Amino acid sequence: MSIFKDLLWFFKQEKRSYGIGIFLLVLVALLELIPPKVIGMIIDQIAKKGMDTNKLVIFVGIIFINGLLLYYFRFKWRTLIFGSSLKLARQLRNNLYSHFSTMSPSFYQKNRIGDLMAHATNDVQSVRETAGAGILTFVDSIILGGSVLVMMAVSISWKLTLVSLIPLPIMAITTQYYGKLLHQRFHLAQESFSELNNKVQESMSGLKVIRSFGQEKEDIQAFRAQSDIVVENNMKVARVDALFDPTIMLVVSISYLIAIVYGSKLVVSDEISIGGLISFVTYLGILIWPMLAIGWLFNIVQRGRASYDRIRTLLAVEPEIKNAKGALEHLEMGDIHYAISSFKYNEESNFELKNINFTVKEGQTIGIVGKTGQGKTTILKLLLREYDTQNGGVTIGYSNIKDVTLNALRNHIGYVPQEHFLFSTSVSENIGFGKEDATSEEIERAAEIASIHDDILGFLDGYETVVGERGVSLSGGQKQRISIARSLLVNPNILILDDCLSAVDAKTEEKILRSLKEDRVGKTTFITSHRMSAVMHSDLIIVLDEGDIIQKGTHENLVNVEGWYKEMFERQQLEELVEQGGM
Numbered sequence: 001m002s003i004f005k006d007l008l009w010f011f012k013q014e015k016r017s018y019g020i021g022i023f024l025l026v027l028v029a030l031l032e033l034i035p036p037k038v039i040g041m042i043i044d045q046i047a048k049k050g051m052d053t054n055k056l057v058i059f060v061g062i063i064f065i066n067g068l069l070l071y072y073f074r075f076k077w078r079t080l081i082f083g084s085s086l087k088l089a090r091q092l093r094n095n096l097y098s099h100f101s102t103m104s105p106s107f108y109q110k111n112r113i114g115d116l117m118a119h120a121t122n123d124v125q126s127v128r129e130t131a132g133a134g135i136l137t138f139v140d141s142i143i144l145g146g147s148v149l150v151m152m153a154v155s156i157s158w159k160l161t162l163v164s165l166i167p168l169p170i171m172a173i174t175t176q177y178y179g180k181l182l183h184q185r186f187h188l189a190q191e192s193f194s195e196l197n198n199k200v201q202e203s204m205s206g207l208k209v210i211r212s213f214g215q216e217k218e219d220i221q222a223f224r225a226q227s228d229i230v231v232e233n234n235m236k237v238a239r240v241d242a243l244f245d246p247t248i249m250l251v252v253s254i255s256y257l258i259a260i261v262y263g264s265k266l267v268v269s270d271e272i273s274i275g276g277l278i279s280f281v282t283y284l285g286i287l288i289w290p291m292l293a294i295g296w297l298f299n300i301v302q303r304g305r306a307s308y309d310r311i312r313t314l315l316a317v318e319p320e321i322k323n324a325k326g327a328l329e330h331l332e333m334g335d336i337h338y339a340i341s342s343f344k345y346n347e348e349s350n351f352e353l354k355n356i357n358f359t360v361k362e363g364q365t366i367g368i369v370g371k372t373g374q375g376k377t378t379i380l381k382l383l384l385r386e387y388d389t390q391n392g393g394v395t396i397g398y399s400n401i402k403d404v405t406l407n408a409l410r411n412h413i414g415y416v417p418q419e420h421f422l423f424s425t426s427v428s429e430n431i432g433f434g435k436e437d438a439t440s441e442e443i444e445r446a447a448e449i450a451s452i453h454d455d456i457l458g459f460l461d462g463y464e465t466v467v468g469e470r471g472v473s474l475s476g477g478q479k480q481r482i483s484i485a486r487s488l489l490v491n492p493n494i495l496i497l498d499d500c501l502s503a504v505d506a507k508t509e510e511k512i513l514r515s516l517k518e519d520r521v522g523k524t525t526f527i528t529s530h531r532m533s534a535v536m537h538s539d540l541i542i543v544l545d546e547g548d549i550i551q552k553g554t555h556e557n558l559v560n561v562e563g564w565y566k567e568m569f570e571r572q573q574l575e576e577l578v579e580q581g582g583m
Helices: 002-006 008-013 015-031 034-047 053-102 105-110 113-155 158-164 168-205 207-212 216-268 274-286 288-315 376-384 406-410 427-434 440-449 453-457 476-489 506-519 564-582
Strands: 336-343 353-360 365-370 391-396 413-416 494-498 524-528 540-545 548-553
Touching (some): 002 008, 002 113, 002 288, 008 015, 034 053, 034 274, 053 288, 113 158, 113 274, 113 288, 158 216, 207 216, 216 274, 336 376, 353 540, 353 548, 365 564, 376 413, 376 494, 376 524, 427 476, 476 506, 540 564, 548 564
Parallel strands (some): 365 524, 494 524
Antiparallel strands (some): 336 353, 336 391
16 A cells, blocks of 8 residues: 555645545445434344335435435546546656657667656556545545444444454455555556557558568567467466456355345344345445445556556656756857767776867867768767766856756757757757747747758749658758758757758759858857768868877868868768769
């Protein structure tokens, strides 16, 4: 029952709803005691031949009014308690979503998206049931069960009550055992469901790759195998779950048998009346629900316990990158200076940045080039504070970026990553994502600078064309240019283009870079690329090799000295000439 203690913060938050709801549940429990007693009185009156029309009308009226009150009170407690449990589900989902949005990239390297989705769906649902049906079964099993027992013992026969309850310890022992077993199996079932979520998410995201390699059958088989595991684990839960009701009904049946046999003996010996015995048996019938509620309570509580543990463990993870105490809410722009002696993603990582030291004057464009995996994107992520380094740092103006809030830093930055993400909305909404009040003129101007405006006009619905999930209906170059337009719309002081021109042709690339240079006068731009043509007009170019800066300077400087940059520039120039000749 520790789950109720863990959820005490929410019960306090919704104390009015739960307080009134539980009070109404108690009233319902007390009102349910009236009909069996009235039925017994009617039978005794009939047995004594003392029943007349007036008495019958009174008895029927009592039962009718009692029924109306039960109807109203049951409606009210359901809206109060179950309604509050829905608020808990909403709050937990909001907490999880807010938590996910603040986590560092390393968090998503350790936790897969499908698993996180399972936490926000199945686990939240189980906790919600604990705060709703769990409270119902807890109160009913105690209040209604206790009230019925008191009524049976005080108003009919304590001896008959005591004898009839002899089988109850059997139920207590078995349900406790079932509860422990259920907790273990439900935890495994939730984990397997998370794995299934992961499989579906990965398969849907990688559908093009699966089809291009002709792996549809293999992927379907892998999905079925994981789905079978989910079914098997849930069947294990269902088998334990299915034991509760039969066990309780068996105990109740034994109690019925004892009550009828021993109760008949008491009637014969005039210790109770025939009406009293019928009332007792009726009360025993009412007692079935509290007994079932006990078994259901164990079921709900164990599920809620396992799910809440999973949610709480996830929420307990602290973001690696967060605002420093007393961090500044405003960042004054200026030169950007890197002074990093070393940086590794983690202790196990083989990659390391070394001796990264350079300055970008405000308003300059810097190009970062090098072979794949040499640290180009890492340098940009350190500026974005997706990761922090302990050996050195990055300053903007007179401020170390660690001394300002993440919002203050990132509000100055427009980022176009290598992997472009478009939402399943219109082109216009995708470009205007970072600026809610953007006008159509501003959106079109950003599209023109990114050289995507003409393409958009050629779409079926123009700027209102829905691009599909992740921009599935667009080419790679179109997705890149829409992503660039999205960043340009917010007019950032710092624009980061992380190899985001790889899918466009040389002519389009040149047009975009020329438009950027005209539009971003006085603003700083970072460009990483494998093509030298993308960075050759930069004010500063740095060449990375194995995490170290091996060359630094302007295009004119670098092509006049022997080194990697000159070699790659000449090779790419030759490739372009060969390509033009072939055309």
